[in-house]
Amino acid sequence: MFLGIRRAISLLLLSLYFWNFLLVALVGPEDLYACYAALAAVYGVAFVGVAAEWFWARWFAIGLGQFGAFSLLALPQTGPEPSLLVFGISHVLVALFLGGEGMAARYERSEACVERYNFQEESLILLRRSIKSAGMSLPFLILFTLAPRQDALHLTALGLGVAALVGLIRRRTWALFAAAGAGAIALGDGLGLFGAPTHGYFLTTPSGSLILHGPGFALLASLMLLVPLAFARPIARWLRA
Numbered sequence: 404m405f406l407g408i409r410r411a412i413s414l415l416l417l418s419l420y421f422w423n424f425l426l427v428a429l430v431g432p433e434d435l436y437a438c439y440a441a442l443a444a445v446y447g448v449a450f451v452g453v454a455a456e457w458f459w460a461r462w463f464a465i466g467l468g469q470f471g472a473f474s475l476l477a478l479p480q481t482g483p484e485p486s487l488l489v490f491g492i493s494h495v496l497v498a499l500f501l502g503g504e505g506m507a508a509r510y511e512r513s514e515a516c517v518e519r520y521n522f523q524e525e526s527l528i529l530l531r532r533s534i535k536s537a538g539m540s541l542p543f544l545i546l547f548t549l550a551p552r553q554d555a556l557h558l559t560a561l562g563l564g565v566a567a568l569v570g571l572i573r574r575r576t577w578a579l580f581a582a583a584g585a586g587a588i589a590l591g592d593g594l595g596l597f598g599a600p601t602h603g604y605f606l607t608t609p610s611g612s613l614i615l616h617g618p619g620f621a622l623l624a625s626l627m628l629l630v631p632l633a634f635a636r637p638i639a640r641w642l643r644a
Contacts, residue, residue, distance in 0.1 A: 406506060406509070410501070413497050414454055416496065417497065419493075421446040421447045423608070424439045424446060426609040427606050431606060431609060442546075445541060445542060465498045466538020466540075467494065469538070470494065471491055473543075487607055525637070533633045533634070534568070540626040540627040541564055543603075547621045548561040550604045551603060561585070567579075579630060582630035583627075586628030593624075594622075601621050603616065603619075603621070
């Protein structure tokens with residue numbers, strides 16, 4: 404029963420942020436429409452996936468929870484801003500409520516998943532780490548690539564990030580290269596290798612009551628590099644063989 408309550412609260416919060424970001428896209432500044440429509444789509448996918456009990460959706464939603472938890476790091480600069488507190492704490496709850504072996508039994512360790520995919524334990528661990536990292540990094544990648552401007556380099560990074568997530572879900576090796584490419588572009592931009600670092604913008608509410616901005620979004624988007632790094636050990640073993 405408690406698992407069902409945790410899952411219901413997580414779904415409620417995911418749906419809340421789907422509508423929140425959709426409203427930001429519709430009533431916010433016109434040049435931020437693509438960015439917040441994309442964020443709404445990300446939360447919509449997480450909501451549908453968790454509700455449908457897709458094996459990877461729990462990991463992805465936990466990654467989104469970790470993304471939102473990063474907003475709490477801005478509190479020393481902003482002070483106890485209510486909208487930021489609500490955003491950060493609610494995302495921490497999503498990550499916590501969807502965690503644990505009991506919840507895993509409904510997703511990647513369910514009988515249907517075991518029969519269909521027959522994951523080895525090491526493969527399951529690596530896939531879990533990489534999809535969580537992708538779920539955490541993809542919103543930062545969207546904020547980095549779509550909020551300020553939408554040039555070819557930014558769109559390439561976003562395309563690689565989305566492709567990486569799809570490839571991970573389908574268990575394709577090329578997903579690691581796509582994630583590495585997206586992360587490398589974001590890191591290079593954040594370090595100023597392509598000129599002045601891109602400034603991202605983040606609105607916590609449709610009214611834009613709090614706006615976080617700065618070049619740090621590019622560096623946070625480079626967390627997509629955690630996806631290939633999760634496979635560093637098995638790749639090293641393969642190279643030595």
